Amino acid sequence: MVFNEKIVDAGELKHIEGKIELYWIYTSGEAGDRFFKALKDEGKFLAAKCTCCGKTYFPPRIYCEYDFSETEFVEISGEGCVRAFAVATLDNNEESLKNPEIYAIIDMDGTDGCIIHLLGEMDAEDIRVGMKVKPVLKSKEEREGRITDILYFKPV
Amino acid sequence: MTRVAVVGAGYSGFNSNTPDLSWKELMYEAAVRAYEDAGVDPRKDVDAFVTCAEDFWEGFAIFDEFVPDQLGAVLKPTFTVDADFLYGIANAVMIIKSGLADIAVVEAHSKASDILTxxxxxxxxxxxxxxxxxxxxxxxxxxxxxxxxxxxxxxxxxxxxxxxxxxxxxxxxxxxxxxxxxxxxxxxxxxxxxxxxxxxxxxxxQRADGAIVFVLAREEIARELTDTPIWVxxxxxxxxxxxxxxxxxxxxxxxxxxxxxxxxxxxxxxxxxxxxxxxxxxxxxxxxxxxxxxxxxxxxxxxxxxxxxxxxxxxxxxxxxxxxxxxxxxxxxxxxxxxxxxxxxxxxxxxxxxxxxxxxxxxxxxxxxxxxxxxxxxxxx
Missing domain, CATH: 3.40.47.10 (Thiolase/Chalcone synthase)
Known part of the structure; x- marks a missing residue:
C-alpha cells in the first residue's frame, strides 16, 4: 500500500510531538573526584602519570589506556598551548549565539594530554596556534567542583 | 571458508524529510525493494537479520525490539548493532562465514527529520x-x-x-x-x-532521511541467485x-x-x-x-x-x-x-x-x- 497509495495531501499528514525527560547523576569517579576537589578547594590542577610508561594523562584517570596499568596523580600548572581553535556562532538549536564562543584544544603543560575548553579575554583574530594560555577560575566561593569552575583560558 | 556476496540491495529515499512515511514504513519500502532485487522471500529464505541503529537517534529505547515486523523477520534471529551500516555488513559476513546462516540481511535507516533537537x-x-x-x-x-x-x-x-x-x-x-x-x-x-x-x-x-537494506549470501547461493554477485x-x-x-x-x-x-x-x-x-x-x-x-x-x-x-x-x-x-x-x-x-x-x-x-x-x-x-x-x- 505504501507504494501505490502515498499521502499527497500534506494537510492529512499526522505526527505526534514527544519528548524524553531524562535525569542522571554522573559519578566523576576516583580520578574525577581528586581532580575536582583539588580544583575547587585549592585551585590546583592534577594530571595522572602512568607508573609503567610514564605517559601523563590529562584529564586524569586511574589507568593507562595503552599499558592498562595504574597511574599516580601529579600536580601541573594548568597552563598550556593552543593546538587548535574554533569560533562557534550557533547554539544547540542552530540559532545565533548572542556572543560567539571560542573553543580550543589546549595542550596542557607537563602532560601528554589536553583540555577542550573556552578561550576568553581575546578576539578571535588574535588567536594563534601555539599561543600560551592560562586558566581563569571562578572565585573559591563560587566553585562547585565542576569543569565549569574553569571559566575560560586567557593569554599568559 | 565461503565467500560472501551482496545479492540484493534496496533503498528508500534519500530526502530532506519524509512526512508521509513512518521510519518503519521507510524500512519496509527499502526491504521490499531489496528482496525483489535479490529474488528472495524473507519469510522463507533469509536466516538472520542485522539492523544498525542508535536509540537516541530514534527517540525510544531498546530499538532492536521495534524491528522484526517491517523486515519480514518475525520469529527469526535478529539483533541490532548500535553502529553504522558497515558494522552490520561486518556482522553479516561473520554470521555467513561461520555457517550460522546462508542468507543474511543488513539494514540501516535515518529518520533525521523526526529529530527536533x-x-x-x-x-x-x-x-x-x-x-x-x-x-x-x-x-x-x-x-x-x-x-x-x-x-x-x-x-x-x-x-x-x-x-x-x-x-x-x-x-x-x-x-x-x-x-x-x-x-x-x-x-x-x-x-x-x-x-x-x-x-x-x-x-x-545537512540531515536526510532514508533506509538501506542489503541481502547477503554465501557463494554457492549467491551464484544461484544472481549473475552479478558483488563480493564483500x-x-x-x-x-x-x-x-x-x-x-x-x-x-x-x-x-x-x-x-x-x-x-x-x-x-x-x-x-x-x-x-x-x-x-x-x-x-x-x-x-x-x-x-x-x-x-x-x-x-x-x-x-x-x-x-x-x-x-x-x-x-x-x-x-x-x-x-x-x-x-x-x-x-x-x-x-x-x-x-x-x-x-x-x-x-x-x-x-x-x-x-x-x-x-x-x-x-x-x-x-x-x-x-x-x-x-x-x-x-x-
Missing part, C-alpha cells in the same frame, strides 16, 4: 563530566576543532576542502536521490558563513578512544579499519587497486582525512590531486561519485549504507549516468561527532 542528541554523546557542560554552542564546534587541528598538522589551506564540496555537490547533480546536490563553486564555499570557523556552512552535510572481500572496524586527549584527529580509526579490511581482501596497494571509493564526507575535511587514511593517495599530494580532478567522476580514482553525504545528506547510521549502495551499483554497472569503470570499490563511514571510530568494507566484482 539534533544538537542536544549529539551533546548526549559528549562526556558528561569533562566536556558536555562547557559552553552553549552546537556540537558542530567539536568537528571544527578537529578540522583546525588536522589543517595545522598537515599544513593544508581551506581551498582543498572547498574544492571537495564543489566536486561532491557537482557529482550529486547526476544522482536523483541527492537532495542537497547543487551548483556550488569552491569560492561560494569559502564565501559561505563561517558558522563554526574554520568550518563554513557549505562544508557541513574485506571488512574492518576500529575505535581509537573515547577520550579527546588521546584521539589522533587524523582519522587513525579509518586507517586501522582500512588496513584490517585490505588485509582480508588481499589489497596491498590501495591507491592502485581501488577503482572507486565512497568515504564519509559529513564535513568536507573528513573526506580529505579519509582519503589519506584509506591510503588512496599520499597526504602531501592530496591538495594537488583534488585540485587536478583526480578524485572527480572522470578522474583516476573517483571518490564520492554519488555526491557523498554533502549531496545526499547526513543519514546518521545509514551513512555507510548509502556509501556501500553506491559502490555496489557502480560495480554492477547500474549507476546510470554517473557510472564509472570499476572492479574494486571501498566504502567507509565514521561514527560522527564526537567519535574516533568507524568501519570499512571492500567490495569487488
Amino acid at each position: 539534533f544538537g542536544e542528541v549529539i551533546k548526549f554523546a559528549f562526556d558528561p563530566i569533562w566536556l558536555r557542560p562547557i559552553g552553549k554552542a552546537h556540537p558542530y564546534y567539536f568537528a571544527a576543532l578537529e578540522k583546525s587541528a588536522y589543517m595545522t598538522a598537515r599544513g593544508y589551506s581551506d581551498d582543498v576542502f572547498a574544492k571537495v564540496v564543489e566536486k561532491n555537490k557537482a557529482n550529486g547533480r547526476l544522482n536523483s536521490d541527492a537532495p542537497y546536490a547543487g551548483k556550488v563553486t569552491a569560492d561560494d564555499v569559502l564565501r559561505s558563513e563561517a558558522v563554526f570557523y574554520p568550518i563554513r556552512k557549505l562544508e557541513i552535510a 572481500s574485506g571488512v574492518g572496524w576500529w575505535s581509537e578512544t573515547s577520550n579527546y586527549d588521546t584521539m589522533s584527529f587524523t582519522a587513525a580509526y579509518a586507517r586501522k579499519s582500512a588496513e584490517m579490511a585490505y588485509k582480508m581482501a588481499g589489497i596491498t596497494n590501495p591507491a592502485r587497486q581501488i577503482d572507486v571509493a565512497e568515504v564519509d564526507d559529513r564535513f568536507a575535511f573528513k573526506e580529505v582525512q579519509h582519503i589519506e587514511a584509506l591510503k588512496l593517495a599520499k597526504s602531501n599530494e592530496i591538495p594537488e590531486l583534488v585540485e587536478g580532478g583526480y578524485f572527480g567522476r572522470g578522474g583516476d580514482l573517483p571518490v564520492n561519485v554519488s555526491g557523498g553525504s554533502l549531496s545526499v545528506g547526513n543519514l546518521l547510521e545509514a551513512t555507510g549504507g548509502q556509501k556501500a549502495l553506491e559502490v555496489v551499483l557502480q560495480l554492477r554497472g547500474e549507476a546510470g549516468r554517473r557510472q564509472v569503470d570499476a572492479e574494486v570499490g571501498v566504502a567507509q563511514a565514521w561514527r560522527y561527532i564526537p567519535t574516533a571510530s568507524g568501519a570499512v568494507a571492500v567490495f569487488s566484482r
Whole structure:
C-alpha cells in the first residue's frame, strides 16, 4: 500500500510531538573526584602519570589506556598551548549565539594530554596556534567542583 | 571458508524529510525493494537479520525490539548493532562465514527529520563530566576543532576542502536521490558563513532521511541467485578512544579499519587497486582525512590531486561519485549504507549516468561527532 497509495495531501499528514525527560547523576569517579576537589578547594590542577610508561594523562584517570596499568596523580600548572581553535556562532538549536564562543584544544603543560575548553579575554583574530594560555577560575566561593569552575583560558 | 556476496540491495529515499512515511514504513519500502532485487522471500529464505541503529537517534529505547515486523523477520534471529551500516555488513559476513546462516540481511535507516533537537542528541554523546557542560554552542564546534587541528598538522589551506564540496555537490547533480546536490563553486564555499570557523556552512552535510537494506549470501547461493554477485572481500572496524586527549584527529580509526579490511581482501596497494571509493564526507575535511587514511593517495599530494580532478567522476580514482553525504545528506547510521549502495551499483554497472569503470570499490563511514571510530568494507566484482 505504501507504494501505490502515498499521502499527497500534506494537510492529512499526522505526527505526534514527544519528548524524553531524562535525569542522571554522573559519578566523576576516583580520578574525577581528586581532580575536582583539588580544583575547587585549592585551585590546583592534577594530571595522572602512568607508573609503567610514564605517559601523563590529562584529564586524569586511574589507568593507562595503552599499558592498562595504574597511574599516580601529579600536580601541573594548568597552563598550556593552543593546538587548535574554533569560533562557534550557533547554539544547540542552530540559532545565533548572542556572543560567539571560542573553543580550543589546549595542550596542557607537563602532560601528554589536553583540555577542550573556552578561550576568553581575546578576539578571535588574535588567536594563534601555539599561543600560551592560562586558566581563569571562578572565585573559591563560587566553585562547585565542576569543569565549569574553569571559566575560560586567557593569554599568559 | 565461503565467500560472501551482496545479492540484493534496496533503498528508500534519500530526502530532506519524509512526512508521509513512518521510519518503519521507510524500512519496509527499502526491504521490499531489496528482496525483489535479490529474488528472495524473507519469510522463507533469509536466516538472520542485522539492523544498525542508535536509540537516541530514534527517540525510544531498546530499538532492536521495534524491528522484526517491517523486515519480514518475525520469529527469526535478529539483533541490532548500535553502529553504522558497515558494522552490520561486518556482522553479516561473520554470521555467513561461520555457517550460522546462508542468507543474511543488513539494514540501516535515518529518520533525521523526526529529530527536533539534533544538537542536544549529539551533546548526549559528549562526556558528561569533562566536556558536555562547557559552553552553549552546537556540537558542530567539536568537528571544527578537529578540522583546525588536522589543517595545522598537515599544513593544508581551506581551498582543498572547498574544492571537495564543489566536486561532491557537482557529482550529486547526476544522482536523483541527492537532495542537497547543487551548483556550488569552491569560492561560494569559502564565501559561505563561517558558522563554526574554520568550518563554513557549505562544508557541513545537512540531515536526510532514508533506509538501506542489503541481502547477503554465501557463494554457492549467491551464484544461484544472481549473475552479478558483488563480493564483500574485506571488512574492518576500529575505535581509537573515547577520550579527546588521546584521539589522533587524523582519522587513525579509518586507517586501522582500512588496513584490517585490505588485509582480508588481499589489497596491498590501495591507491592502485581501488577503482572507486565512497568515504564519509559529513564535513568536507573528513573526506580529505579519509582519503589519506584509506591510503588512496599520499597526504602531501592530496591538495594537488583534488585540485587536478583526480578524485572527480572522470578522474583516476573517483571518490564520492554519488555526491557523498554533502549531496545526499547526513543519514546518521545509514551513512555507510548509502556509501556501500553506491559502490555496489557502480560495480554492477547500474549507476546510470554517473557510472564509472570499476572492479574494486571501498566504502567507509565514521561514527560522527564526537567519535574516533568507524568501519570499512571492500567490495569487488
